[in-house]
Ligand SMILES: Nc1ncnc2c1ncn2[C@@H]1O[C@H](COP(=O)(O)OP(=O)(O)OP(=O)(O)O)[C@@H](O)[C@H]1O
């Protein structure tokens with residue numbers, strides 16, 4: 001898993017010059033990336049840097065302001081595109097699980113199979129059981145979401161997404177809402193999924209996981225891809241100052257770097273121009289320009 | 296430091312009660328007043344008159360035998376019909392209020408504010424006398440149709456707000472999860488949003504049903520023939536004949552017989568929902 005073999009097939013996802021604004025808040029400022037079949041891509045970056053927005057644009061839960069997103073060769077921002085058909089092939093796992101509380105665990109995994117894929121009840125149940133088995137929760141099939149721990153709920157959410165036989169799985173900080181002792185179970189399910197060849201796009205704060213499982217890591221900050229590449233390089237030996245500062249803080253939370261106070265200050269006062277990103281690493285203004293920082 | 300702190304605490308004053316003792320004493324005074332009021336009532340009320348006019352055995356018998364069943368049936372018919380109309384209109388209005396189409400929202404808002412602001416009695420009166428300005432207009436199932444429309448339209452305004460709140464109580468993440476599984480907007484509404492909204496909405500809608508049962512008594516102002524009498528009109532007419540309050544008492548007990556179990560049900564459901572949350 002140290003290097004990605006060069007692939008020749010068309011990428012599953014192709015993002016070109018993606019912009020997204022919420023009112024005057026320019027959250028994504030020109031992102032470019034591709035995801036190949038079987039690739040595991042992890043997105044890291046500080047809070048508010050636009051990671052979730054990036055992920056949600058890919059299945060159009062957020063409408064991009066401009067730019068192009070091609071999934072399986074189809075342009076999702078095209079009004080003629082059947083977005084439901086595209087979402088069918090893409091599983092999504094949310095930070096807050098979003099299980100359907102009025103349905104049992106098994107029904108959570110079958111409802112979309114029967115309504116969207118028109119599978120028979122038996123077929124859908126068999127598929128659901130298979131995936132619950134995979135996440136280690138086959139004995140909870142008849143329980144309701146409220147009766148499960150957070151970690152179990154998140155694994156059900158993964159099983160629910162897998163039951164649609166997706167080609168690509170999107171994860172938005174799947175372990176951030178979990179108690180620390182429950183994180184491991186979810187990560188090991190994801191690790192196994194990766195080893196089975198699932199294409200995965202994962203927003204995460206779990207650096208160890210990203211380093212171990214990802215084929216590629218994207219560091220997002222201030223709406224730009226600041227650094228992108230091999231996880232051991234990006235996490236182990238980052239080239240960009242902003243990446244270094246971010247990782248220092250994430251990997252060693254007790255470490256107080258001299259710029260921390262200033263950084264918090266400049267984040268609150270975003271109009272203040274900064275010239276030195278060593279001192280004020282969280283400056284959200286783009287010193288890197290559109291599309292820069294790739295490769 | 297600790298010595299200064301202890302010396303500064305005020306010495307307890309002898310005749311000043313602690314807050315707990317004072318609360319206890321006030322509670323006892325309240326009990327005493329209550330007992331006195333009850334005693335005064337028991338002593339001053341003319342129990343014989345109460346018995347003969349409210350619980351006269353003969354009039355009770357008469358009330359039961361001169362068509363109480365029909366009156367109960369009519370009360371239920373008026374109520375259920377108005378509820379169904381209110382529910383259908385209310386759901387449509389709620390979806391209109393949440394629509395992204397401006398005119399739908401405006402129409403729904405205008406309707407809701409208009410009928411919530413008017414007395415149900417007035418609306419019912421207007422529907423009951425519509426045939427005077429519009430002689431050609433015939434409301435079917437008279438007098439039931441008139442009552443269903445009048446009370447149902449008023450109820451729809453209240454129900455629309457309840458249903459809208461229920462739909463909005465379902466978190467955005469639920470719709471996003473459904474859509475990300477490839478469900479269409481309609482499928483997400485039917486399979487995920489409405490089932491959850493309905494659970495939230497059933498207790499307040501049952502309350503609405505209770506209000507409607509009582510509002511069906513407003514029918515007494517419409518000039519309705521005896522076959523269409525509901526409980527209140529029936530009790531009042533019979534009371535006039537017998538010069539007794541007993542028929543109205545029986546009618547009142549009939550209302551309670553219907554509404555109390557429903558109230559209990561609502562309380563149960565609300566308690567269960569609170570626990571689930
Ligand atoms: N629906 C929305 N409406 C308005 N602003 C939004 C919306 N969603 C996100 N934003 C803004 O976009 C920016 C990026 O948000 P996003 O959730 O993508 O960040 P993130 O990197 O996922 O952060 P976190 O690590 O905290 O999840 C934030 O400033 C946020 O306030």
Ligand SMILES: [Mg+2]
Pocket residue numbers: 051052053172173
């Ligand atoms: Mg996020």
